[in-house]
Amino acid sequence: MLLRPKVLVDACQSVPHMPVDVRDLDADFLVASSHKMCGPTGVGFLYGKSDILSTMPPFLGGGEMISDVFLDHSTYAEPPSRFEAGTPAIGEVIGLGAAIDYLQGIGMQKIHEYEMELANYLYENLSTVNNIRIYGPKPSKGVDRAALCSFNVKNIHPTDIATFLDQQHGVAIRSGHHCAQPLHRYLGINASARASLHFYNTKEDVDYFIHALNDTVNFFDSFK
Ligand SMILES: Cc1ncc(COP(=O)(O)O)c(C=O)c1O
Structure with a gap:
């Protein structure tokens, strides 16, 4: 018998930015993950189809996951309790609920459309920086890009760029592998810088970042 492999979608980077429908x-x-969606750290959620969850054994023992306890065996509660052993992270879950209400109050479709506009603006303006290489496709009709850009500037280490931007201009970007080491290896680079936006950012934030990045590039170029 051929078993259909189960598919788990890691939606940590999409749930905070666009409508996501598990049925679709x-x-x-x-x-x-909660902390990527304006919620507290230390909490997230797993969605699973109920017919699959009900065939799965618990992975952890503790209060609430048990139904009946005998000396020689136990029976387990129905999902989701079966997978929620012990005292839950009550405060964090309430915080996550508030974050979800907050995002839904703004509207996920509205957030998505606004971020697409910011993504184009970021890409266009970043392309004007001297000696820059931006990774991934240029945004165009039918090519959606998340509101972020990974990039490198010739002969300047991305960590130097991130540190200078932070210390001199108060702009926080990330540098490193971004949890994508095989991709960096494929691209033939050791690391990259990455500027990421969310719905609370504005085009003025992008303008300030580009100004700060140009200043950073000029600073390091002055030593060549
Ligand atoms: C796509 C993706 N999955 C998983 C994680 C890890 O999430 P957490 O920090 O909540 O464990 C991250 C965080 O960087 C992520 O971007």
């Missing part, structure tokens, strides 16, 4: 995706499982 027909995902067996889907996970997301």
Whole structure:
């Protein structure tokens, strides 16, 4: 018998930025992380199809996951309790609920459309920086890009760029592998810088970042 592999969607980077419908995706499982969606750290959620979850054994023992306890065996509660052993992270979950209400109050479609506009603006303006290489496709009709750009500037280490931007201009970007070491290896680079936006950013933030980046590039170029 051929078993259909189960699919788990890691939606940590999409749930905070666009409408996500588990039924449309027909995902067996889907996970997301609270602190990427304006919620507290230390909590997230797993969605699973109920018919799959009900066939799965618990992975952890503790209060609430048990149904009946005998000397020689136990029976387990129905999902989701079966997978929620012990005292839950009550405060964090309430915070996550408030974050979800907040995002839904703004509207996920509205957030997505606004971020697409910011993504284009970021890409266009970043392309004007001297000796820059931006990774990934240029945004165009039918090519959606998340509102972020990974990039490198010739002969300047991305960590130097990130540090200078932070210390001199108060702009926080990330540098390193971004949890994508095989991709960096494929691209033939050791690391990259990455500027990321969310719905609370504005075009003025992008303008300030580009100004700060040009100043950073000029600073390091002055030593050549
Ligand atoms: C796509 C993706 N999955 C998982 C994680 C890890 O999430 P957490 O920090 O909540 O464990 C991250 C965080 O960087 C992520 O970007």
